[in-house]
Amino acid sequence: MRMASALIGAVLCALFLGTAPASAADGAACRSPRLADIGWTDVAVTTAIANRILQGLGYAPKIDVLSIPVMYMSMKNKDIDIFLGNWMPTMEADRKSYIESHAIEVVRANLEGAKYVLGVPAYTYDAGIKSFTDIAGFKNALSGRIYGIEPGNDGNRAVLGMIKNDTYGLKDFDLVESSEQGMLAEVDRAIRRHQPIVFLAWEPHPMNTKYDIRYLDDPQAVFGPNQGAATIYTNVRAGYLAECPNIGKFLENLQFTLPIEDTVMGKILFDGVETPKAAEDWLKANPDAWSKWLDGVTAFDGGPGADTLRRSLGGGSGSMIESFGAVNDWIVDNKLPLGSWLAAAVEFATTHGQAGFDFISVTLSGLIGGITVALQWVPPLLLIFALALGAYFLHRSVWLVIFIGLSLLLIVNLGYWSATMETLSLVISATITCVVVGVPIGIAAAHRPWLYTAIRPILDLMQTIPTFVYLIPTLVLFGLGAVPGLISTVIFAIPAPIRLTHLGITSVPIQLREAGEAFGATKRQLLFKVELPYALPTIMAGITQCIMLSLSMVVIAALVGADGLGKPVVRALNSVNVAMGFEAGLAIVIVAIILDRVCKRPERRSKGR
Numbered sequence: 001m002r003m004a005s006a007l008i009g010a011v012l013c014a015l016f017l018g019t020a021p022a023s024a025a026d027g028a029a030c031r032s033p034r035l036a037d038i039g040w041t042d043v044a045v046t047t048a049i050a051n052r053i054l055q056g057l058g059y060a061p062k063i064d065v066l067s068i069p070v071m072y073m074s075m076k077n078k079d080i081d082i083f084l085g086n087w088m089p090t091m092e093a094d095r096k097s098y099i100e101s102h103a104i105e106v107v108r109a110n111l112e113g114a115k116y117v118l119g120v121p122a123y124t125y126d127a128g129i130k131s132f133t134d135i136a137g138f139k140n141a142l143s144g145r146i147y148g149i150e151p152g153n154d155g156n157r158a159v160l161g162m163i164k165n166d167t168y169g170l171k172d173f174d175l176v177e178s179s180e181q182g183m184l185a186e187v188d189r190a191i192r193r194h195q196p197i198v199f200l201a202w203e204p205h206p207m208n209t210k211y212d213i214r215y216l217d218d219p220q221a222v223f224g225p226n227q228g229a230a231t232i233y234t235n236v237r238a239g240y241l242a243e244c245p246n247i248g249k250f251l252e253n254l255q256f257t258l259p260i261e262d263t264v265m266g267k268i269l270f271d272g273v274e275t276p277k278a279a280e281d282w283l284k285a286n287p288d289a290w291s292k293w294l295d296g297v298t299a300f301d302g303g304p305g306a307d308t309l310r311r312s313l314g315g316g317s318g319s320m321i322e323s324f325g326a327v328n329d330w331i332v333d334n335k336l337p338l339g340s341w342l343a344a345a346v347e348f349a350t351t352h353g354q355a356g357f358d359f360i361s362v363t364l365s366g367l368i369g370g371i372t373v374a375l376q377w378v379p380p381l382l383l384i385f386a387l388a389l390g391a392y393f394l395h396r397s398v399w400l401v402i403f404i405g406l407s408l409l410l411i412v413n414l415g416y417w418s419a420t421m422e423t424l425s426l427v428i429s430a431t432i433t434c435v436v437v438g439v440p441i442g443i444a445a446a447h448r449p450w451l452y453t454a455i456r457p458i459l460d461l462m463q464t465i466p467t468f469v470y471l472i473p474t475l476v477l478f479g480l481g482a483v484p485g486l487i488s489t490v491i492f493a494i495p496a497p498i499r500l501t502h503l504g505i506t507s508v509p510i511q512l513r514e515a516g517e518a519f520g521a522t523k524r525q526l527l528f529k530v531e532l533p534y535a536l537p538t539i540m541a542g543i544t545q546c547i548m549l550s551l552s553m554v555v556i557a558a559l560v561g562a563d564g565l566g567k568p569v570v571r572a573l574n575s576v577n578v579a580m581g582f583e584a585g586l587a588i589v590i591v592a593i594i595l596d597r598v599c600k601r602p603e604r605r606s607k608g609r
Contacts, residue, residue, distance in 0.1 A: 026300065030244035032060045036071040036083045039150060040180055042204055043085030045264045046110065046232075046256055048279035050084060053290065054247070056312035058300030067152045067574035068094050075237045076103040082240070082251065086233040087202075089224035090116055090154040095235070105241060107234040107248075111204075111256045116155060117228025118146070118216045119201025121191050125214035132162075132218050135198055136169035144173050147186055147199040147480070151177045151558075151567065152574025155200045158222050167220060176480050177571070178561045181472075186480045186561075187211065192354070202230070204261040206269050232256075246298055250305075253293045260289065272340060284313050346473050361483045364429070368482045371425035380417050384408045391598050400597055407590045416565060416587045423554050423564035423591065426482060430489040430550040435543060438494045442501025442542075443527070452502055459495040467492055467556050475560050485557025493549035500542025504535025544599045551592050565591070 033054060037047045047063055054061040066074060068091065074080040076098055086095060086106070098104045120129050129138055135146070148156040156177055162170045176186070183199055184207060190197035191211060201213055218227055234251050241248035260282070267278040283290055291306050299308035349357070375383070387408070388401045411420050445452035470491055474484035508531050516530045532539075558566030565588050572581030 026244045026246040030059075030247060031300065032062060033244070033247055034079065034081045035061055035063045036074070036080045036085075037063050037065045038068055038071060038085055039065055040085065041206075041265050041268060042202075042261050044275050045261055045268070045279065046084045048275045049256075049264070049283065049290075050082070050250075050254065052276065052279050052283055053250070053293070053309060056309035057250075057297070057305055058308065059247070067150065067576075068154060069152055069574065069576045072098050072104065073576055075235070076101075078237055081237055081244075082247075083235040084110060084232075084254075086235045087114070087116055087154070087230050088233060090158065090230065093157070094154060103238055104235050105238055107236055107241070107251045108255070109231050110234045110254055111232040111258070111261070113258055114203055114230040114232055115215060115228050116200075116202040116230045117218055117223045118159075118198055119213045120196070120198055120216060121187075122212040122214055123194060124196040124198075125216075127196060129196065129198065129216065130214075131216055132168045132220070132222070135173075135216075138196060139172065141196045142173075142198060145176050145198075146170075146173055147176045147178075147183045147197065149178070149180045149183050149200055150574060151571035155202075155223070159200075162222060167222065176561045177567065178475075178480050178559060182475055182480055182560055185476050188476075189479050192350075204258045204265065206262060206266045209262070209266070210270070246300075250293060250297045253295055253297065255293075260286075272343070280313070283309075287313075342473070346476055350476060357477045361478045364483045364486055365481070367432075368425055368429045368486060371428055372422055375421040375425055376418060380408075380412050384412075387594075387598075394598065395600075403597075404594055407594065411587050411590060414583045414587065416568070416584060419563070419565045419568065419584070420587055420591060423551070423566070423588070426486060426489065426554065426557065426562060426564055427547060427550045427591075427595070429486055430493060430553075431543065431547050433486070433490050434494045434497050434546045434550075437490075438497035438542075438546070439501050439539065442498045442539075443505055445498065446502045446505035455498070459498060462491050463495050467553065468559075471556065471560055480561035482557070482562045484560045485553070485562030488560070489550050489553040489557060492553055493546045496545040496549060497539070497542040500545070501535070501539050504538030504542075505531050507538065508534045540599075544596070547595050547599055548592065551588070551595065554588060 035047050035051060037044050051061045051063055064074075064080065066080070071080060071083060072094055075083065095104065099106070118132065118135075127138075128134055135142070146159055148159055150156070156175060159170075159175045162168060163173055163175060164171075176183075178186075187197060187199055187207070188211075189195075198216075201207065201215060207213065215228060224230070234254065236248075236251065241251075264278050264282050267273040267281070268275055273281070287310065290309075294305040294309065297305040299305055378386075384405055388404045391397070391404055392401045411417055441455070445455060467488060471484065471488050474487045478484045478487065512530050512534060513526065516526045521529065554562075554564050554566040555569050556566070558564065558570045565584050568580050568584035569588070571577070572579075572584060
């Protein structure tokens, strides 16, 4: 009897265990894996695909966009778990110390057959730039520039190293740093004009199909052996594979191909599809490609991985919640093409109005360049003396003179004088443009209330819209350099002089106007002899605000290739260089304080009787 009971119990237990889901391979601590994206389109694609697969398996992954040095430091600090974009050998210097200290682990190569080296359009190649050794001979045609991507990038560092060490005779060249899309916008401009250009190029990337480009020979293997051949590896933080073996198994299986990445990147860059949507669409269309990645991988709840992901991609059980989700997906998939309309407008302007934009670009470049040359032509000590002397005559303050002198000498000592003059020229150019355009608009708006009512929403938009939004069209229309930085600065700063000029003119007492009219003043005389003198303090406050707002844009302007103090700040941020960031930031603060103190209206001194 007891034996029969035991046998029945064993059978029931076996049936229960057979029907119950398997326990999860990963613990609760593995539920939210943290992935790093360094902002390159190919890395964004692989990260988005892995992210969607993990979501389908029941995980809650999170993606952080970081520069390469910041990303590796975050992996060491256990703030990032997974990185799918370790390009080798160009990232060897970035990861070497972390490998040696056992802070990160290399899982496997997830893509082979890649390439990363300098490239040129086919017509530039045919003109004679076929190798790194040929670049120096075309210095004038290239305007002494090589175009890179974001500051701190390994490819940028390779180019900067060649310039510093005069490798291939490149010591007189400049590296224009911005971003992947900023560089490609400049490449597009150059190809439209059939102008020579040298830039960082890599494969996989849709640039290889959109443009007819050639990769340059690198005899000294600055970008690694085999002419820039690259392999991309998966990295994880130390101990992650042991802590989360199920995700570890997925990462060990994960391997991409050049066609996979080219297909998804093409959807993003050419068709305007959002990266997560492009990744999900590819997964839906290619189950045979990803099914082998899930061999031996379970869902977070212990269920079969491939089947769970397939259900996640293919729809649900028809519940009310999923029905609402389907409606939401339909709304998202059929969004209004506002961005496409704007892109089409920019494309139309680029195609049909390029001569006008080139004229504006040349004019503003000349303005900025002229001011920069003038400021850098004067010896630093002489310019510091002149600025201190001018401040004394304006404010009669010995303490202000001492502060200006010592602060500017500190900038010279730190080695940021040239960058400071470049920043000052950008601020001066932006202020001149804002005053010349903004003050007359403010006067006109004060005399015509309907005009101010019309432009007020525009001014609100200019001051509240994120600056990166209007950096994009200015970058496409005017190319990399100081001009898009200047135009973006003007857009951000010009509302201040318009608003305060309007305020100053409308604040003129009616009695003063009536007195002027009683003495027979014309409208012009009333403006210049009554309204402007009374409104001058308010107008000057607007100009001072304009100067401060312009200075606040120097770091943003550096993202589109503008020179100045913003460039070392961005470079320090992307390379985790605390010393450089502090010194350049201190120089910006010094310039801001000096401009604020000097541009303030001198205080009137009370006279004794």
